[in-house]
Every structure is written in C-alpha cells, then in structure tokens.
Amino acid sequence: MEGATQLGWWGVLIAVIGGALRVSTPYLFVSLGETLTEKGGRINLGLEGILMMGAMSGYGIAVLTGNPWFGVLVAGCAGALLGLLHGLICNLPRVNDTAVGISLFIFGTGLAFFLGKPFIQPSAPRLPDIALGAWSALPQIRSALQVNVLFIIGVILVPVLSWSLKNTRWGMILRTVGDSSDAAKALGYHVNRVRTLGTMVGGFLAGIGGSFLSLYYPGTWNEGLSSGQGLMAVALVIFARWNPVYCFGVALLFGGATALGPALQTVGITSNYYLYGAAPYFLTLVLLIHSSSTKHSLAGAPSELSINR
Amino acid sequence: MTQDSLATVEVQKLTKYFGALNALENVTIRFDPGSFHALLGENGAGKSTLAKCIMGYYQADSGRISVDGQAHKITNPRQAHRLGLGMVYQHFTLVPNMTVAENLLLGEEHIPWIIDWKAQRKRLEEFMAAMPFRLDLNQKVTGLAAGEKQKLEILKQLFLGNWFLILDEPTSVLTPSEADEILGLMRQMADEKRITVVLITHKLREVKEFAGEITVLRNGAVTGYGRPGEIKRSELIQMMIGREKVPPAVCRVEGEVCESRLEIRDLTVNNDNGLTAVKDVDLNVCAGEIVGIAGVSGNGQTELVEALAGQRQAQAGRILVSGDRFRRTRAEIRAKHVCLLSEEPLNNSCVRSMTLAENLALRNYDEPKHTIGRWFVRRKSMNRHALDLIEHFSIKTQGPDAPIETLSGGNVQRTVLARELSEEVSLLIAHNPCFGLDLNAVAEIRNKITEARNSGAAVLLISADLDEILELSDRIVVMFEGQLVYETTCDSADVQTIGRYMASQG
Numbered sequence: 001m002e003g004a005t006q007l008g009w010w011g012v013l014i015a016v017i018g019g020a021l022r023v024s025t026p027y028l029f030v031s032l033g034e035t036l037t038e039k040g041g042r043i044n045l046g047l048e049g050i051l052m053m054g055a056m057s058g059y060g061i062a063v064l065t066g067n068p069w070f071g072v073l074v075a076g077c078a079g080a081l082l083g084l085l086h087g088l089i090c091n092l093p094r095v096n097d098t099a100v101g102i103s104l105f106i107f108g109t110g111l112a113f114f115l116g117k118p119f120i121q122p123s124a125p126r127l128p129d130i131a132l133g134a135w136s137a138l139p140q141i142r143s144a145l146q147v148n149v150l151f152i153i154g155v156i157l158v159p160v161l162s163w164s165l166k167n168t169r170w171g172m173i174l175r176t177v178g179d180s181s182d183a184a185k186a187l188g189y190h191v192n193r194v195r196t197l198g199t200m201v202g203g204f205l206a207g208i209g210g211s212f213l214s215l216y217y218p219g220t221w222n223e224g225l226s227s228g229q230g231l232m233a234v235a236l237v238i239f240a241r242w243n244p245v246y247c248f249g250v251a252l253l254f255g256g257a258t259a260l261g262p263a264l265q266t267v268g269i270t271s272n273y274y275l276y277g278a279a280p281y282f283l284t285l286v287l288l289i290h291s292s293s294t295k296h297s298l299a300g301a302p303s304e305l306s307i308n309r
Numbered sequence: 310m311t312q313d314s315l316a317t318v319e320v321q322k323l324t325k326y327f328g329a330l331n332a333l334e335n336v337t338i339r340f341d342p343g344s345f346h347a348l349l350g351e352n353g354a355g356k357s358t359l360a361k362c363i364m365g366y367y368q369a370d371s372g373r374i375s376v377d378g379q380a381h382k383i384t385n386p387r388q389a390h391r392l393g394l395g396m397v398y399q400h401f402t403l404v405p406n407m408t409v410a411e412n413l414l415l416g417e418e419h420i421p422w423i424i425d426w427k428a429q430r431k432r433l434e435e436f437m438a439a440m441p442f443r444l445d446l447n448q449k450v451t452g453l454a455a456g457e458k459q460k461l462e463i464l465k466q467l468f469l470g471n472w473f474l475i476l477d478e479p480t481s482v483l484t485p486s487e488a489d490e491i492l493g494l495m496r497q498m499a500d501e502k503r504i505t506v507v508l509i510t511h512k513l514r515e516v517k518e519f520a521g522e523i524t525v526l527r528n529g530a531v532t533g534y535g536r537p538g539e540i541k542r543s544e545l546i547q548m549m550i551g552r553e554k555v556p557p558a559v560c561r562v563e564g565e566v567c568e569s570r571l572e573i574r575d576l577t578v579n580n581d582n583g584l585t586a587v588k589d590v591d592l593n594v595c596a597g598e599i600v601g602i603a604g605v606s607g608n609g610q611t612e613l614v615e616a617l618a619g620q621r622q623a624q625a626g627r628i629l630v631s632g633d634r635f636r637r638t639r640a641e642i643r644a645k646h647v648c649l650l651s652e653e654p655l656n657n658s659c660v661r662s663m664t665l666a667e668n669l670a671l672r673n674y675d676e677p678k679h680t681i682g683r684w685f686v687r688r689k690s691m692n693r694h695a696l697d698l699i700e701h702f703s704i705k706t707q708g709p710d711a712p713i714e715t716l717s718g719g720n721v722q723r724t725v726l727a728r729e730l731s732e733e734v735s736l737l738i739a740h741n742p743c744f745g746l747d748l749n750a751v752a753e754i755r756n757k758i759t760e761a762r763n764s765g766a767a768v769l770l771i772s773a774d775l776d777e778i779l780e781l782s783d784r785i786v787v788m789f790e791g792q793l794v795y796e797t798t799c800d801s802a803d804v805q806t807i808g809r810y811m812a813s814q815g
Binding site for chain 1: 386387398402403404405406407411414415416420421422423424426
C-alpha cells in the first residue's frame, strides 16, 4: 500500500495493465477459438460450458497427476470433445446452432459442477509464470508484469492464426465454408465436416482458456469461477470483427475492465466495488449496442453465420 | 487452353428420366471446336438438365457423351474438369468475403498446404494478362458488380484450363450492356478458337446477336436447329413454345391532362451501409401513364422502391399519393389503392410459411367480408376468394392450401399480381416484375400492367430490363448513382441515348 499511495493514479494504471495481462488470457483463448468456429459458419454459444469443463477437468487432472501442463492438455481435449458434440448435433438437418449452443452451455456447466465437487478442497499446482518486470525496482511493476506462459502462447497464436487463415489450405477451406456453403459444395468440400472440425478446434482453445482460470488466476476451482466470461467472449468476437489480431486487443480491453475494481482498491477506493466489478458486463453491452445496427449486417462477418441470414 | 486441345464434344441420343418425367429425350447435339452454340428453350425445357448430364451432376439413363470422338462416362464434375469441360452457374458460386485472387485459386484441384502468395500472385497476373478481360486481383468479391462477378466465374473456369464452357443463363443478372460485353468477349475467344461456348438462354436477342449455331429444346426434345442468319425470330418462338403466337400485348391508349397520383419530392434514401443511394429524386406519375425507370441495377432502384414500399426509412423528402402525404400505413395503402409488385416476390411480398390462400388474402383478410366482427378470420371466405383468384389469374398450384414456397417463380409472381391487382388500383409500383420468368408469363404480366394503366391507374415501373421499359413505358427516366439523369417520352426514346445515360456518359 505504501508504494501505491506514492504512485497515486499511476498505480491504478499499472494495476489495470497488470490485471489486463493476467485476466485477458481466458478471453483471448476463448475468442480465438470462437473466431475459428465462426469463420467456419457456426456460432457456438456453449463456450461458457466448455470454459467451465476446461477449468474443472484441468484442475482435477492437475490435482491427480501433480502436473499442471497435463491438466491444460486434458482441459483442451475436454473442450474439443464438447465442441465435437456441438458440431455433430448441428450436422443433423434442421438443427439450430444457437439453441444447441445454449443447451451445451447449461450441460457443460452442470457437468462441471457435478464432476468437480471432489476438487473444491484440494489445491492444484499452479502454472508457471515469467517475470518480465525483473528490470524494475518498483514492486507494482514487477507484480504487474508477472506474465503467465499461457498468455505468451496465446500471444503467439494471434499472428499464427491470422496468417494461417490467409495462407494455408485449411484457412482457405474454413473461410470458404463459412462464407458460402454453395461455393464450398461446388468445390467438393464437406461443409459439415469442416464446420465440425472448426467447432472442435474452437472448443480445444476454449478449454485451455478454462484451465487458465483454475490453474493460474484466480487459481482455484469453484462454481463461480467463470462468471460469464465464455458468453462475453462471443460478444468480443463480434466486436473484434472475426479478426484474431483485434481479438487480442479487445481481450486486453476486457481484461483491463475486469481489473478495474481491484486496481481502484489499491489506491483506497473501496466504495462501489461491485459497481466497478460490473465494468466488463457494462462494456459488453456498450460494445454490442455500438456495433449493432437494424439496417446492415456486420462488416467482415462470415456470410453463413446464422446471425447474418 | 491451348489451341490443339480444343476438340469436338458430342452428345448422342441422351435420355434422362426423373421419375415419370422425361427430362431429356433422345437429344443429339454436336458442339464443334471453337463454336458458339446456343441452347434455346423455355424454363423446364431440359437445357439445364442436359448441361448437368455433360458435367456429371446427373447420369443419363441412356445415350453417350463423347469428347474428340471418344465416349466418356462422366460421373462427377471433377471428371468433367479433367476433360476440360466447365460450367458457369446461374447462381454465383463465389466466396463473397474473399478476394478475386483467393477465389481463383480455390477452384484448383490441389491447393497447396501452405500457399506461397508471391508465386501464386505472379502466376495469376500472368494468366490475367493473357485474358481479354481483367479484374483487380485484390478486390473483394462483395465489392464487385454483377457483371464483374460473372466475369470472375468465367475467369475461374479458364484458369482451371477448361476449354469447353457451358454458360447457364449468364445474363439473367446483368444489364444489357454488361451482357453484350461479356457475350461479345466470349464470342471473340471462340472465334480465336481458344474456347468452345455453349450458351443456355431463353433470350432471343442474345441468341440472334452472338450465337453461331442454335439448338432449340422443348419438353426435353430437340425441336429445331439452325444458324441465326437462316432462321426467323417467329420460327424460333414457335420452336420454343410450340405455337407461333405469344399472347398479344394490350394496346396503349392516349393519355390526357395529368392527374398526379404519385409525387416524389427531393427524396433521399440511404443504403444498408449508410451511404446515399437515392439522391434528391423528384418524380411525378400521372393517372393513366406508365413511367419507366431504366438503369443498371444497383444504382439506387432497390432503395427507392423500398422507401416507397415502407420497407426503408427515407433520409429526406416527401412522398405524396393523390395529393396527400403518404406515410405507408395500412390504412393509407387501402384508402389510396396503392399496389406493389416487389422484386423477388417470395422474399419481399409473401410470407413463406403461409399457404397460397393466406398469401392471397394478405391485403384484405382483416376486412369485414373475410371476418366475423372484424376480429375472427373466416377461412371459408378466404378460401373462396383464393379459388376465384387462382382461376382468374391461372395460378398453377395443388390448391389454396399449398404452401407458397411450393409454387414456381412464375406462379409466385402471379399470386402477388392477383393479390395486388384484383381490386381497384390507383397507383401501381412494379420492380423487375418479369425477372426470371418464361415468355408466356412475361407477356401475361406485362399485359396486366398495361391493363391497369388503361383502366386509369398510375404505374411506376422500375426495371433493369431495358427492353421491358421500352415496350411498356409512356415516359422513361434513367437512374444513375441515385439520381434521375435523363427523361424522355416513349415516341422520342432512343436506345443509344438511354444506354449512354445508363452508363452516365450523357
């Protein structure tokens, strides 16, 4: 507290940046995954459920094996499985992906609570982090720049995905399927298969995002862990215009908004704490209203997306 | 693409059944290398079925397809591609959010795992340089005009190395000038013996102007063959529809003093992207006249009609009907007898999930004659009303309870026509009313429009088909980039001048 009062409002800014780096990781993974899913022409609204399953299974496996990375891998696989479930159900004729997503959301969270009961007590090993702030003498900067390895992996994923969508065969096929199923069929691609794979990869990334919640920050497993981050990530993808690079920026913004309440606490502003805690939800609303229109579909949106048709 | 790979393609005694329907019957046609061969016929004559048999989408029940004298069993489109056969579809199969370069590359059979865009771009540029028409490789497809999209479809086939191109109604979404340009270029390439072209169409004008040979199909059988110079227009029509006469056009009557029915004042309307699509439009339509708005589609016509129809908010300006401000409420529409034939009627003026009878009653189901106490709808009276209209407008359907979606395009258009024109008409707004319909339906619908005019209605006709405008209108205005840039009466109308203003080189 001593340092914080010295730094004043700079302290708040540093804390917000630090919080953004820490809190943004699940947003980043979930939104990157959802970007891939939506590029293929489907919306997966079940991400919240996948996030919770990822958090629970990652935590559980880390507790059982003692290795957090094994937990991350299993969390990803659990997410991919739920993604596969979503994809397969949506392949059936006359099935609406939005409805399937909502039921997956409820199913995933329910299953996670059910299977996760035994893991509320034991503590799991945490994921390692890297001290990027070692150069600084200020403890605030040092703690703010304590960056998790998963965050760095996420940051690397951003240009990789962005490049792959343009420069690889898979990227081309995924975008074709998401943009014009007629064209894709005429070219001989299996539209449903590609979309299912897209949803699976999206689920994998969302599952990893979930494992970050339970294995690093906040770093425990309980039922209130996600508090809607998976749902907000869907809004985030829309605001990021289905562009991985923008996803990164918007994830940081959301992370910063989430960190606002705790950051203000460090300078002694404790009143209205819950109001500041609502900042990310408020931001979601504002962004969605801002980017919506009654007249036109969103620029950059894959044409096959059900919100566009 | 190389000259020596051009070969003769022949279909011999091709027969194809769909259930009991004989879609193709003993069709034999020979396509010479470098020829421009038109397949002419009405909707449902079997043209597309023939093309799909050649391309391997359908398997013929009997008969054979041979390339360079050798018979081939073509079981899928990929196999057709290997033989150099390609088809440009009626509906675009382009990926809208991708660039021209990406779309061209997508067609290839083997896309590399990792795409070296530098090398590919060089290859694409070299290919483009050898083509008679070019497109910007970096342009996104969403930003292309309809004509450019059509060009891209053709370029895609040529890029794949296909030398035998089937064009399925390529000009149905194009303006006359775009159509002429593209068909002219294809003719030129055929004359240079670079490609063989098969043009599927029902437009006589195109056939007369561009084709080297014509084969006419009717009900799945070949009913005629000839060269454009040797065969008369009336003969072609007879071969196509089986009788010489198309229903005759209703004659026009002379108009008198103008009684203004529709007055548009300084109307400005934005498009979906918030850009100005219609700008300061001023227009008067009098009772007993047809005013035709000509123009290349996409110059604000859709936005204008939507503003008149109440589907889109105007930014500025006023619309007056019979002298009163028109706010497009149901009460006003009824009181002023305003009728509307939208383009794409199934989307714009029908409720897809409702039956034919319900769609026919959309204008008046809430009027006393169809309700009990204006609150409960009497289905019986609605059905009777529907049966009347079905007979009067000869709508082909299983019955009034058939879902509107099961009707063919022409019959959906007839349904809307029946609904809108069965009662008193004071103002009729028609937007591309004959788009995609066969000759008989076109003639009928045009007759109904002139009939409405002759009985005193004011008609505003917005059409991308210049021939239609010229045939029907008493007064013609040209719309370009949202503005009315030219006006003429029908006696002094000159196609060349109108065409120039449509391209705005007035």
